[in-house]
Amino acid sequence: MLLKKGNILLTIFTALAIIISGFFISSCGETQKSEEVKQSEKTEQADQAAETEEQIEDKESIKIGVIGAHSGDLASYGIPTINAATIIVEKYNAQGGINGRSIEIIVEDDGCKPEMATSAAVKVVGEKVNSVIGHICSGATKAAIGIYKESNIITISPSATNPPLTQSGEYPNFFRTIASDDAQAKLEVDFVLDVLNLTKIAIIHDKGDYGKGFAEFVKQFLENDQRAEVVLYEGITPGAVDYSAIVNKIKESEAEAIIYGGYHPEASKIVTQIRKKNMKTVFVSDDGVKDETFIKVAKEYAEGVYATGPMDTSSNPLTIEAIKEHEAKYGEYPGAFYLNAYAAMLALLNAYEVSNSIEYDDIVQTLRTEYVDTPLGKISFDEKGDAIGIGFSMYQVKEGRFVEIKQ
Amino acid sequence: MDYFLELFLGGLTRGSIYALIALGYTMVYGIIQLINFAHGEIYMIGAFTALIAASVLTFAGLNQLAIIVIAALAAIIYSAAYGYTIEKIAYKPLRNAPRLSVLISAIGMSLFLQNYVLLAQTSNFLPFPELIPEFEFLKPYSHIIRPSELFICITTAVIMLLLTFLIKFTKIGKAMRAAAQDKTMAMLLGIDVNLVISVTFIVGSATAAIGGVLIASHIGQINFYMGFIAGIKAFVAAVLGGIGSIPGAVLGSLILGWTESFFTGYISSDYEDAFAFLFLVLILIFRPSGILGKKEY
Amino acid sequence: MTTDISASKIDGIKKSVYTALWFMFLTFPIMVIKVNTIDNIIIWRWENMFFIGAGSFILSFIWRYMISKNEMKSEDSTGILQTFSEKITSEKKIYIPIIIAAAVFVIAFPFIFSMYNTNIMITALIYVMLGLGLNIVVGISGHLFLGYAAFYAAGAYTYALLNHHFDISFWFALPIGAAIGAVIGILLGFPVLRLKGDYLAIVTLGFGEIVRLILENWNDFSFGPSGIANIPRPPLFNLKLSLSEAIVYLYFIMVVLCIFTVFIIRRLEDSRIGRALVALREDETACQAMGIDKTKIKLTAFALGTTWAGMGGVLFAAKTTFVNPSSFTIWESIMVLCIVVLGGMGSIVGVIIGAMILILLPEYLRAFSEYRMIIFGIVLVLMMIFRPGGIVTSVRKNYKFELESK
């Protein structure tokens, strides 16, 4: 890698040298206008580069933007999506593409930040992508979705669960292969109340747009129901060195169950600390926790934890194949939202294949009518863009595996 | 009362963790007045090295104790080596540059190290083996304190004493203090200032590595980003205690740990960090040089 | 003679070999071994060790060469650039055409280049504004500020909330955002008047985090982490603008505002207030002894700096049409600080160049995708080592006196 890095470094050095000398030559003291000259020289180069690239490209190819967090603290949620897209595209292209068109993916990083998301969106719109798989975070998706809408670009997110994205009906171009927060929250609340019959509940979230949004729904549903009492509603800070204070507080609140909104790294820390304190509190969480990594990290402490997730598809041959492909290509078990992204990609490509078109209206129509076999089951999309056939079930960790609870 | 005790011990542990990182911050700051932003990354690299070493050794089939010792040693050695190298590359050429430039260089280094580990290893969270065994005698108290917590607190105390000893009574410690006072003068007195700075980085980084290993083992998982927040918090703790002072770093860390623990326990964890920062702001407003810091006129 | 040269050559090779060996050792666990403790797999990548060895062997030559060159030229390097730029500015024949060309180019930019480039340029221009603002606080008056994102957030949320609740339009929100930036700047200024240097830095860092945490947690006020969506772009009368038109329009707004910013800051710098700010940076005690009210001038510096952050925030909200707290982390503050320091403290041109590099570089490094942040880190370190004073050093104004010739 360092050799590569060395090369990149040298290129960067030269590029920088050119740019800087450009700046210097054009820098005429502190006059206000001169600043813009400098900008231009840089963009010009980049633009030319982009243009030449375009010429080489096959005009017929289907371009799919894959956008999400690929750097920074949330990279682990975005990178599996690239992997899924890459694997599928390679497979399709090896078979000659779709209806004679090759498929091309354009990967863009949004760091889960709204401003980077809009830049990335504008960029792929400029590169004339036909559709987008992404974004990963709800916030980034919300920031970018308007841009796609105005440009008639279909967007399928593997992981943005914020309800208004579909339920507001404002974004006909938006689809997702994951259930929205409120669906999950409803399922969990019902489970805790009806199946487990618990009455004292602590709601903990990670202050993120996913975790807190989910927790808000849980709180709302619990309060509407009246059967149970919310004894604690708190946010924790992801990445904090330990969670002993909040664990003590949960203990003090005498909650019978914890409903946690957030992702597995924090969940496993909390579960571990709770169990090590000999607390028997029931731990119920969301799809962000229903991840093999959670069990691998929390080990024996994960036993008994409940988590919602897409209906069990681990015996689905497509799932097995998808995971195998990932392990073969990347040498590790796939990370978060891999299967969702895999399903999104399959659904999208299927729509291109079946409709034999690359027109926006045709694809939207096909997505809404055609059912596709994916690792998540046979799915299609409803009018608002939520996936039909992606139901949620409750899982419990038993002997180191998530086992679906049949109700 | 139990609840209070639990929060107290929780805060103590958290504070001790901050302290292990803050010690390195404070030592480096004391000697070259640099906020070493890459320090949190050193701590992360320590944890990663320990994990890699432990995995390889487990694979090779060594016994538990040997694994613990070798993994910890590897973490310390490598972190120290990284600290040393970083100083040589990113800070030494900037010895006479404006202080802000060095700060930016440190930020760049921090970004580099984070992404270096991200690219060379993985973006995922990795489970970290529990290195500290359950002690039998602690079993009855397991609802109050865990062995790893006890271990962390004791280690921090020992390291603080060792560092104080190092600085107060050894030759290199005296050289460090001299260089911290006045580098030119120290040089004239025949002290190899570059060596002193290197040693400071090595010692600070080794301390951070110990912190990294202990915390990783305590919470059971690591990823490439773990150093950033811990680093910022530790820095805050170091300033709180009076940056440049070894007992100050520990005191500041403990206060920060307790503040966070009690605030979460009795009020709300929503504003836990906000309160910690507010507390810091208030302390600095009323005592601008920190709790144990030297007063500037 | 020849033996000398060959001896130094051998010495160099020796050094490089040592460096290579050292780096091979250093990067061994992280680069060579890849562990996956989830599945208990260990992958050995010995080839990386070779690459590192070879790479660091070569790079160490370049490194030593660059360092020695750097030490030799020390401070004169600015000379050529400065005399050159002075020459340009002093001769009307040269600089008028350049200004005209620049103006034409700026106007033509969105029509020549793609929407994406224009959009990126808007971001860069927002950062130019932020950088210029922070430059007043850090570069000119010498206060290390690490919480600039708080004011940026204040501006963005001002527009987002005012629009959400009261349908206030962009053009009204812009001055309000700026004013709120200034007011918060002064409010923060009071308690930290006594603080200096790193203590000030850490207090402002704390302040920035507090603001972000409040935005994150106080749902009733700020809508928490899910943020506020559908913020309108700046309206142009009552026309309905398409996406690309809106971007071009915003681009021109940004250009005008940046020119406005530069104009104001230039005038400030060259005034009684501006001089007092610089004096404050140079020596606080002497500054006071010369009759400058430290409190007043410090608060002025803060307010002048944070006004631009407030304004930049409004523009940011209008550009992304969405705000949530994740846009205002400490990294944002660090980024703006990097712009100021990298560009050259106290220099307007420097800050503009700094913003262009730091915003455009990662953007155009997208091609390198996952490598871009690592490259960004390396660039920061290298730039500081080889130009610690920033790209452009600030120049003081020259006064000319007719009396001199007498």
Added chain:
Amino acid sequence: MKPSKEKILEVKKLTMDFGGLRAIDSFDLDICDKEIVALIGPNGAGKTTFFNCITGIYKPASGDIVINKNGKKERINGVRPNLITEKGFARTFQNIRLFGNMTVLENVMIGRHCRSKSSVAGAILRNKASIQEEKDIVNFSYNILKKIGLQNSVNELANNLPYGDQRRLEIARALATEPFLLLLDEPAAGMNPNETAELADLIKRIRDEEGISILLIEHDMKLVMKLSELIFVVDYGKKIAQGTPEEIKVNPNVIKAYLGEETNA
């Protein structure tokens, strides 16, 4: 030449503590209009501390500092330094404290800050008044530099000036605030005999031409004896003697204080 006996500064029983250490102990001092007064004493006797008290950098523990201007008396204990400067005191520093990265002219222009009033709005709008004010500031400052003899390095950075010039620039900067009392803290430190002689000339000229009183801390006894009309001797924070140069030369207390330690003069 006996100047008119109107007192412009009266210091009574001034006391200043640092922790447990008494740096100045019940110190009395008067300065009359257009008088050159010197404050001497061994190192660490409390001279600079005394300066810092008068100019507001330290707040004295007790005692009075009263200025008398146009017949109006005002106690200025603990008043902030910038206000004291506004009232008409100006000082230089023992360890030169110029604004190093500003030009020579700008340094002097800073001195004009408290005598001008254009605000942020004025700076941005550049209305007639502020343009005029700016012009006045530049001209005034330039004239001072001419008087001091630094007119040839107007645009030079203060840091790049030779040592002696830096000392003189400090005086110029102080003069720009239009003081009636100038406090000079070891102005001749580090100067060669030639420069010192020039400095003596300059100080005399300032007093004679501008009518500014001068309070001087100095170790160079030749300079002190030559310039000052009244000398105060301080040791361990206490005044041990006061009088004309001739009186001081033969004062047994002074001799003891100086011989007790190492003689500086």
